[in-house]
Amino acid sequence: MLVVHHLGRSQSERIVWLCEELGIPYELKHYTRRADNMLSPPELRALHxxxxxxxxxxxxxQIAESGAIMEYVIARHGGGRLALPPEHPDYPNYLYWLHFANGSLQPAMGRRMLIGRLQLPPEHPVRAMMEERLDRQLRFLDARLGAATWLAGEDFTAADIMMGFPLTTMRHFAPLDLGPYPNILAYLQRIAARPAYARAMAKGDPGMDLLLT
Incomplete structure (x- = not known):
């Protein structure tokens, strides 16, 4: 049996969502963040x-890392669904955007969050550079979502599941106004309309504000 070890308000929501989209059986084990530092509890840290x-x-x-888990579950349990094969014309887009969330957007958001916690003034050159870099990535993403329904093209794929976390739940830790990016906001409404997404969030993080606007 596939067991998803899910830490509340974390990237593991991606795997719950993936399983719901694929309609595959899985067991969901919940873990709660420590109250003193919001990190993983000892029982999850003992697992990996x-x-x-x-x-x-x-x-x-046993596998960690959301991207690696995504590929494993799709290949072993999903029959290749939600991935595009190399011969598909949108395969390059699928591959790029599958890795964009963890490779580019989340690191930029994380650096901005840390700089904010250091309370650097807005005019500080490091803070200004980080703000500009994140805005550049978001404008790039917004342009893509103005040209295509989903990140890989017209097909919903695992790339969209990867992107959901930084645009929603990560904003609980790294607040971000998405108002200047209307195509991203429209994209989040398309995500919100997916029944599998609603089921996954209700099971994994019941009662959490989903930050879809």
Missing amino acids: PIGSAPVITDGAV
Whole structure:
């Protein structure tokens, strides 16, 4: 049985959503963040040396990292659904955007969050550089979503599941006004309309504000 070890308000929501989209059986184990530092509890840290979510177990297999888990679940349990094959004309877009969330957008949001906590003034050159870099990435993403319904093209894929977290739940930790990016906001409404997304968030983080605007 595939077991999704889910830490509340974390990237592991992606794996719950993936399983719901694929309609595959899985067991969901919830973990609550520590009250003193909001990090993983000891029982999750004991599961994997890095001590962060997501983690899945599948029989004797244990895997961390949301992107790696995504590819594993799609290949082993999803029959390749929600991925595009290399011969598909949108495969390059799929591959690029599958990795954009963790490779570009989340690091930029994380750096901005840390700089904000250091209370650097807005005119500080480092803060200004980080703000400009994040805005450049968001404008790029907004342009893509103005040209295509979903990130890879007209097909909803795992790339969209990867992108959901930084645009929604991560904003609980790194507040971000998406008002200047209307295509991103419209995209979030398309995500909100997916029944599998609603089911996943209700199971994984019941009662959490989903930050879809």
